[in-house]
Amino acid sequence: xxxxxxxxxxxxxxxxxxxxxxxxxxxxxxxxxxxxxxxxxxxxxxxxxxxxxxxxxxxxxxxxxxxxxxxxxxxxxxxxxxxxxxxxxxxxxxxxxxxxxxxxxxxxxxxxxxxxxxxxxxxxxxxxxxxxxxxxxxxxxxxxxxxxxxxxxxxxxxxxxxxxxxxxxxxxxxxxxxxxxxxxxxxxxxxxxxxxxxxxxxxxxxxxxxxxxxxxxxxxxxxxxxxxxxxxxxxxxxxxxxxxxxxxxxxxxxxxxxxxxxxxxxxxxxxxxxxxxxxxxxxxxxxxxxxxxxxxxxxxxxxxxxxxxxxxxxxxxxxx
Numbered sequence: 001x002x003x004x005x006x007x008x009x010x011x012x013x014x015x016x017x018x019x020x021x022x023x024x025x026x027x028x029x030x031x032x033x034x035x036x037x038x039x040x041x042x043x044x045x046x047x048x049x050x051x052x053x054x055x056x057x058x059x060x061x062x063x064x065x066x067x068x069x070x071x072x073x074x075x076x077x078x079x080x081x082x083x084x085x086x087x088x089x090x091x092x093x094x095x096x097x098x099x100x101x102x103x104x105x106x107x108x109x110x111x112x113x114x115x116x117x118x119x120x121x122x123x124x125x126x127x128x129x130x131x132x133x134x135x136x137x138x139x140x141x142x143x144x145x146x147x148x149x150x151x152x153x154x155x156x157x158x159x160x161x162x163x164x165x166x167x168x169x170x171x172x173x174x175x176x177x178x179x180x181x182x183x184x185x186x187x188x189x190x191x192x193x194x195x196x197x198x199x200x201x202x203x204x205x206x207x208x209x210x211x212x213x214x215x216x217x218x219x220x221x222x223x224x225x226x227x228x229x230x231x232x233x234x235x236x237x238x239x240x241x242x243x244x245x246x247x248x249x250x251x252x253x254x255x256x257x258x259x260x261x262x263x264x265x266x267x268x269x270x271x272x273x274x275x276x277x278x279x280x281x282x283x284x285x286x287x288x289x290x291x292x293x294x295x296x297x298x299x300x301x302x303x304x305x306x307x308x309x310x311x312x313x314x315x316x317x318x319x320x
Contacts, residue, residue: 003277010285017284019109020116029228030120032127033271033281035181036305037259040275044084049077050308051266053173080308084274087122088300089115095293116282116299124229124246127305131181132251136307137315141172144316151189151318158193162219165254165314172311177254178222185249186318187226190215255313268312274302
């Protein structure tokens with residue numbers, strides 16, 4: 001799917017887009033579009049059918065008498081709505097800067113990397129705010145407060161807490177959650193937990209990735225998404241740096257996450273991407289500002305991060 005650039009000075013820079021997304025994947029700090037996987041759509045906004053948890057778990061009479069008809073049943077879908085919004089950033093590269101840095105690094109790629117990271121950082125914050133949200137995930141079916149037995153206490157029975165949350169999801173929608181979502185801080189807390197250490201201390205190759213895999217097996221969860229990204233809390237224009245985690249260490253979540261281009265697969269949510277205007281999650285474009293003797297690089301996407309059904313997840317408060 002391609003964008004029609006007729007009538008605009010902007011030019012697509014597909015090779016820069018590919019290079020910068022490879023860089024982002026290698027850095028492995030963003031999990032937003034893994035928690036809410038991308039679904040490419042041809043419409044900027046629309047109503048779509050979401051498979052209901054009631055449809056998944058409904059009891060059916062399957063008995064058939066001799067020479068009789070079979071009873072019939074089918075799926076039920078509930079109308080949900082998405083509306084994609086455009087987000088983007090630009091970075092200017094002066095001709096003098098390009099010449100100045102040409103022997104040290106690729107100034108074009110560095111400019112695009114910088115603004116792409118900021119674009120994805122903003123998306124990461126939107127997803128984290130949607131999932132770690134006690135207004136959306138409220139009531140005992142969707143939320144459990146464990147602040148009296150927090151994860152920073154190495155004696156806390158984290159295994160039992162995660163299993164209880166998984167059971168809440170199973171009872172809510174009939175499916176076992178396949179993913180645990182948490183911050184790097186909480187991942188480190190789990191790796192320091194006494195009971196967990198005792199259960200995985202004989203891991204054959206105790207590398208960080210192997211320990212994470214052993215932890216997932218121990219908790220009976222297929223995937224662990226570790227939110228590593230931080231952001232500078234200083235306001236734009238302020239000097240200095242004060243870093244904070246995008247994914248709060250106050251919370252963790254178990255969830256059913258459905259991937260692939262099939263909306264009939266039930267899950268907690270999706271990132272809808274309007275492909276007619278932004279075929280990729282980071283579209284890179286370039287145009288010239290001759291008066292300023294600079295090239296402007298734009299990175300943008302047209303998306304809607306959407307919680308489809310909160311009952312496919314369970315939020316835990318894991319810090320006091």
